[in-house]
Amino acid sequence: MALTLHDTLTREPRALTPIDGKTLRFYCCGPTVYGPAHIGNFRTFVAQDVFRRTLEMGGLPTLHVRNLTDVDDKTIRDSQKAGQTLTEFTRYWTEKFHADCTALNLLPPHVEPSAVTHIPHQVRMIETLIQRGHAYATGDGSVYFKVASFADYGRLSHLEDRELRLGATVASNATDSDEYSKDSLADFALWKARKPEDGENFWPSPWGEGRPGWHLECSAMALEYLGEDFDVHSGGVDLIFPHHENEIAQSCCATHGKFAHHWFHVTHLMVDGGKMSKSLGNLYTLEDLQKRGYSPAEVRYVLISGYYSAPLNFTFHSLDAARQALQKLAKFAKQLGETAKNESLHAGPFHEAWYTLNSDLNVPGALGAMFGTINKTKPATLSVEEARQAWSGLQFMLKALGLNLPAEAEEAEVPAEIAALAETRWQAKLAKDWPAADVARKELEAAGWVIKDSKDSYQVVKK
Numbered sequence: 001m002a003l004t005l006h007d008t009l010t011r012e013p014r015a016l017t018p019i020d021g022k023t024l025r026f027y028c029c030g031p032t033v034y035g036p037a038h039i040g041n042f043r044t045f046v047a048q049d050v051f052r053r054t055l056e057m058g059g060l061p062t063l064h065v066r067n068l069t070d071v072d073d074k075t076i077r078d079s080q081k082a083g084q085t086l087t088e089f090t091r092y093w094t095e096k097f098h099a100d101c102t103a104l105n106l107l108p109p110h111v112e113p114s115a116v117t118h119i120p121h122q123v124r125m126i127e128t129l130i131q132r133g134h135a136y137a138t139g140d141g142s143v144y145f146k147v148a149s150f151a152d153y154g155r156l157s158h159l160e161d162r163e164l165r166l167g168a169t170v171a172s173n174a175t176d177s178d179e180y181s182k183d184s185l186a187d188f189a190l191w192k193a194r195k196p197e198d199g200e201n202f203w204p205s206p207w208g209e210g211r212p213g214w215h216l217e218c219s220a221m222a223l224e225y226l227g228e229d230f231d232v233h234s235g236g237v238d239l240i241f242p243h244h245e246n247e248i249a250q251s252c253c254a255t256h257g258k259f260a261h262h263w264f265h266v267t268h269l270m271v272d273g274g275k276m277s278k279s280l281g282n283l284y285t286l287e288d289l290q291k292r293g294y295s296p297a298e299v300r301y302v303l304i305s306g307y308y309s310a311p312l313n314f315t316f317h318s319l320d321a322a323r324q325a326l327q328k329l330a331k332f333a334k335q336l337g338e339t340a341k342n343e344s345l346h347a348g349p350f351h352e353a354w355y356t357l358n359s360d361l362n363v364p365g366a367l368g369a370m371f372g373t374i375n376k377t378k379p380a381t382l383s384v385e386e387a388r389q390a391w392s393g394l395q396f397m398l399k400a401l402g403l404n405l406p407a408e409a410e411e412a413e414v415p416a417e418i419a420a421l422a423e424t425r426w427q428a429k430l431a432k433d434w435p436a437a438d439v440a441r442k443e444l445e446a447a448g449w450v451i452k453d454s455k456d457s458y459q460v461v462k463k
């Protein structure tokens with residue numbers, strides 16, 4: 001079954017088939033490593049992980065590249081505040097990021113290139129763009145991309161010309177108020193001439209010392225590891241404009257390829273109706289939530305439980321609901337019994353959930369279908385073979401969603417008076433006082449509970 005995914009560029013759902021007929025190659029814009037990633041960032045990374053897992057569970061190998069932004073205004077500014085070198089500073093935050101990724105059960109990308117170790121690649125790309133007439137150097141030793149030289153500029157973000165000019169003006173003014181020597185306000189920096197506030201963070205180039213502009217790193221690293229044409233490019237919706245629009249312009253003008261053939265954007269995680277973001281100060285990190293007693297699996301469940309293309313509002317109630325859902329899944333797995341366990345994973349009785357997941361990564365729909373299957377399946381009535389099929393299907397879906405179940409399904413809380421009655425009945429049974437045992441059993445049943453006896457113990461469960 002091919003995964004069908006909405007494409008931001010064509011605004012249509014399109015079936016994903018690899019360009020090279022073998023491997024689905026995709027690029028994800030990675031984190032800026034200057035502080036802890038928040039769970040909004042992780043909504044995007046977790047959605048990309050479900051995307052990859054779905055392809056791989058469907059039998060398609062992937063090549064997943066995700067970069068580290070470890071040289072830009074923010075990393076330089078904050079490393080100086082911390083009194084560390086850029087390398088020391090970004091290494092610390094990269095390690096933190098990796099630890100969170102592992103806890104959230106994200107598959108590590110096959111290649112994780114960092115911007116600072118690919119400066120020569122970026123310089124080469126700028127040289128090509130200048131040679132081809134798509135970029136120009138200014139008197140201060142900066143280089144800009146000439147937006148007017150690329151007719152397709154704005155196609156991804158579907159901006160009308162007027163809006164585009166306005167948006168570009170606002171965006172570029174916000175990032176670089178001193179870019180007065182540009183030909184047009186919409187033009188963006190490929191190379192930024194060295195400034196005193198850069199400290200030790202500058203590199204040589206044919207235009208003088210400086211550093212690359214932020215947009216260029218993704219174009220250069222995608223070209224290096226995925227080639228001129230590759231299958232999918234992904235990031236949060238905030239990256240559509242100007243970042244991805246600029247990536248397309250640079251890449252298409254520097255190569256003979258089309259760059260990414262499909263664009264996959266994840267909508268924001270919100271808190272109280274606003275986007276979760278560092279600048280708004282309304283963020284939660286994984287560590288914050290763990291301190292409040294929630295597990296990474298519960299956080300992951302919340303992050304995937306909304307449709308990736310719709311905004312998702314984060315609440316603590318949703319974390320509690322995730323805990324219950326995971327426990328229900330774990331209980332079902334346990335009820336299938338030891339003999340159901342097997343290694344051959346396929347969707348089986350969970351085919352509807354699998355089909356739904358492949359329809360534009362509809363995770364909430366897939367989870368709904370999973371619970372539908374679970375609700376209509378009575379583990380006690382299944383043959384060993386049927387239980388094996390159910391186990392296999394459940395594990396298949398859990399793997400596609402990257403969900404690890406809690407080790408032990410928590411039993412429903414048994415009220416004290418019910419526990420006491422059950423104990424009375426057990427003692428009567430041990431004493432072979434059958435009439436007394438019967439009375440206690442009937443009282444329990446009337447209260448909605450049943451006793452399951454084994455050889456030397458018992459369990460009381462809800463009817």
Ligand code: AMP
Pocket residue numbers: 029030031032033039040041042043044069234235236237238239266267268269270275276277
């Ligand atoms: P950054 O570390 O800021 O470069 O962002 C890393 C990724 O997280 C990018 O793909 C962003 O688009 C994405 N992102 C940032 N904020 C949110 C949010 N509130 N919800 C979902 N994704 C986000």
Ligand code: ZN
Pocket residue numbers: 028029030218243247
């Ligand atoms: Zn990028």
